[in-house]
Amino acid sequence: MHLPSHIQLPYLTLQILLVLDPSPPWDLFSALAIALMCSLIISPSLFVSFNIDTGVGYVDYMLGSTIASYAVHSFYLLLLGKPLKNFKSVENANELEKVHENWWKRILHVAYVMQSPRGVGWNYQVNNVPAAPRQPRYLFILTSFLRAACHAVLFEVARLYVWYNPACSSATVGTRSYGVRCADTIAFIGLTYWGLNAGYFAMAAGSVALGLCEPRMWPDLFGSWRDAYTVRRAWGRTWHQTLRWFLAPLGKAIPSVLGFKRGTSGSSYAQIYVAFLLSGLVHTGGDIVLSGSSTSAVTRPFFSMPFFFSQAIVITLEDLFIRIARRLGVKDSTWTRALGFVWVAVWFGWCVPGFVENMIRVGGGIRKSASRVGGNDMGPNLVQAAMVGLFGFDIGEFAESWFGA
Known part of the structure; x- marks a missing residue:
C-alpha cells in the first residue's frame, strides 16, 4: 500500500x-x-x-x-x-x-x-471533551502505553475479521441476521475507533514521557459509551469530536446568515442540520475518491450524505418524543436511560450496517476480491504474525475455515 x-x-x-x-x-x-x-x-x-x-x-x-x-x-x-x-x-x-x-x-x-482540533487547554476547546486524567506522570505513561497496545490488538483482530469475512467483501452485511450484522458492523467501524485510539494513546504516552506535554492535555479521544442513551448524545458526547471545532462555529454562523435568531429552537435545529450536512459533505470526499479507485465496482457512488443527514432528522424526532414524554410527566431515571440505550442500539443497528454495506459495495473494504488482481491488504497483521511465531498457529487459516472464505 x-x-x-x-x-x-x-x-x-x-x-x-x-x-x-x-x-x-x-x-x-x-x-x-x-x-x-x-x-x-x-x-x-x-x-x-x-x-x-x-x-x-x-x-x-x-x-x-x-x-x-x-x-x-x-x-x-x-x-x-x-x-x-x-x-x-x-x-x-x-x-x-x-x-x-x-x-x-x-x-x-x-x-x-x-x-489540536479539539482545542484542549485553549479558548476554542469544543464542548463535552472528556475529563482530563489526573494521574502522576509515570502512571499516565504506563496506562496510556497499555491502552495503546490493547487498542492496537483490537484493531488487528478486527482487521482479521473483516479480511476473512466474505460478508465484508460481497456487501451482504445488511442481509444477515441482526446479531451477526451488528458484529460485522462493529468490527468494520472498530477499524476507525480502535485504530484512532491506538495512535492517540501512543502519542500521549510518548509526548508525556519526553516532557513535551502534561497528562491533563490528553483527555480521551472518545467519550464514555454510558452517555450514549440518545442519538444526540451518542454523536455529541461519545463519538469522536475532531470535526466539531469547525462544524459547530459554521453551524452557528450559517443559520445566523439565513436569518435564524440566535437562541431560538429554529436556530438550534438549523445548526444541527448544517453540522450534519457539512459532515456529510466531508465524507462525500471519500465517496468521490472511491468512484475512481481500482477497488470500486460502481461509478460515482454517493452514500455518505443520506446517512449523515438522516441523523439530523432522527435527532429532531427524538427531541420531539422526549419533549412529549416530559409534558406527560416522565422524568429522567435509570429506566428511561435503559430504554434510551435500547433505542440507540436499535437505530444504529439498523442504519450503520446499511452505511457499511454501501461502502463495501463501492469498494471501500479491505478484503481482497477473488475477481481482482493483486492484493487489497494493509500490510502484515501483527496478531496473526504473533500467533504463528509464538504458538505456530495460523489464525488466518482458522478464520478461513470458520467463515468458509
Missing part, C-alpha cells in the same frame, strides 16, 4: 496561509483556492495522475474524507477562526495577545492549532 505524497498539499498550503493571515478579500480567495485544490485531488476525472488509489478502498475513503475536510477547514479558519488573532492558550487568557511578530512563533502557533 502506497500513500500518495500530494495528499498533504492542502494541509501544508492552509498552514502557510494561516501564518500569512490574509485580510479580506484575500482570505476568501485563499479558502476558495484550497477548496479547488482539494476538489482536483479527490476528483479522478480531472487529474488522473493525482488519483488517490492505495489499493485499499477503506484507506482511500478515509483519505478522501480527510482532504474534503481541509476544504471546509479553510473556510472556517481563514474567514472565521483567524487563529493568530483569536486562538490562545487558556493560561494566557488575561494577556492581550495580537498577531505574533516572530515568524517562528506564528508557525508554531498555527501548527499547534492544526494538530
